[in-house]
Amino acid sequence: MELARTVAIYGSTGSIGTQALDVIRSERHRLQPTVLVASDSVELLASQAMEFKPDAVGIVNSKKARELRSLVDSSIEIAVGDEIFDLVDRAEVVLNGVVGFAGLRVTLAAVSKHRVLALANKESLIAAGEIVNLALSESTAQILPVDSEHSAIFQCLEGRNWVPAETRLILTASGGPFLSSTSDELDNANLEMALNHPTWSMGPKITVDSSTLVNKGLEVIEAHFLFDVDYSAIEVVIHPQSIVHSMVEFSDGSTIAQLSKPDMRLAISRALLYPDRAQAPYGAMGWPTETKLEFFRPDLRNFPALGLAIDAGILGGGAPCWFNAANEVVVSHFLLGEFSWRTISNLLGISMERYDGSKPTSIEEVYYLDESARRVTEAVVRGFV
Structure with a gap:
């Protein structure tokens, strides 16, 4: 009998992490979480450890270490602070479900240890895509x-023969909660409205990013680094039904799409089990179906942050890193209710005007630029305010 594939989940108490554990519950004979890591959600992390009995758990917040130790079995090793990055050695697959720029170190640790990296943390490639890809070229990681x-x-x-220079990628976007809103209505949009996503269940930060379409702009940058396709051949289309998750157009005009009902567990299971597939029918359409499929061009006048993100990607150098840091700062203040939804894109535009044009060539320079962008944006x- 084949042994279960071992998995380390960074961000196990977040949206991606909890859904990954749901996948593992259905695949216990094929997947075993040996490492669970959280930022500071001690009680949920301890509950997960009790259920899945990993070899080790990690907590970023060192002040929570003693509490965690009191809640988990003494046989489970505890890593605190920077010690968590050493835990990538304990698993064949590392799921990076950390939110934001903080996930970059997890990505680099997994790549350096030649692990299969199931990447949900898009910011790793947005902030340091060239550096991560260079590290990949020197590693057997995937x-x-x-x-x-x-x-x-x-x-x-x-499984297809394709040439990046002859291929177009079409990323779909639901349009978020403000898809049908008029300009006047957007002037009065607030936090509660932004968090009311019509099709996806996600964490607050990414839900806000979806409402501004920043998330889609960041995904364009990620796609560029993942698939080595030029920005001119990556397009965003609004697809309110969230059934077609993206499409690829080949040189002969053929378009191939992936369709399913919106369920993140499908994408998570695909990465954790690759090249196999999950036994649970996540996102099954239940054909035949009368589902209507609609596609529109995004409205950059009402959603200017999408254009700002794509422009940062095209500019290259440290611009994507700066934009990502600025967005994290601005959204963190928006989540505190400090200003209206419209103000997000206004502040991002001002911050990008202050980008100094630097081009980081090392991970240390990436961290310095990220810190500078956060300071300026604050x-x-x-x-x-």
């Missing part, structure tokens, strides 16, 4: 995308 759009593209390309926000 990146399997977990974002539904990039998982869809991966599945459309899988000042921009303070000046507004």
Whole structure:
């Protein structure tokens, strides 16, 4: 009997992590979580450890270490702070479900240890795509995308002979909660409205990013680095039904798409079990179906942040890193209710005007640029608030 594949889940208490554990519950004979890591959600992490009995658990917040130790079995090893990155050695597959720039170190640790990296943390490639790809070229590691759009593209390309320079990628976007909103209505959009996503269940930060379409702009940058396709050949289309998760158009005009009902467990299971597939029918359409499929061009006047993100990707160098950091800062303040939804894109535009044009060539320079962008953007926000 084949042994279960071992999995380390970074961000196990977040949206991606909890859904990954749901997948594992259905695949216990094929998947075994040997490492669970969280930022500071001690009680949920301890509950997960009690259920799945990993070899080790990790907690980023060192102040929570003693509490965690009191809640988990003494046989389970505990890693604290930077020790968590050493735990990538304990699994064959590393799922990076960490939210934001903080996930970059997990990505680099997994690549350096030649692990299969199930990547849900798009910010790793946005902030340091060239550096991560260089590290990949010197490693036997493999990146399997977990974002539904990039998982869809991966599945459309899988097993096919294709040339990046002759291929177009079409990323779909639901349009978020404000798809049908008028300009006047968007002037009055607030936090509660932004968090009311019509089709996906996600964490608050990514839900806000979806409402501004920043998330889609970041996904364009991620797709560029994942599939080596030029920005001019990556397009975003609005697809309110969230059934077609992305498409690939080949040189002969053929378009191949991946369709399923919106369920992140499908993309997660694809990465954790690759090249096999899950036994549970996540996202099954239940054919025949009367589902209507609609596609529109995004409205960049009402959603200017999408254009700002794509422009940062095209500019290259440190611009994507700066934009990502600025967005994390601005969204963190928006989640505190400090300003209206419209203000997000306004503040991002001001911050990008202050990008210094630097091009990081090392991971240390990436961290320095990220810190600089956050400091500048905090000042921009303070000046507004």
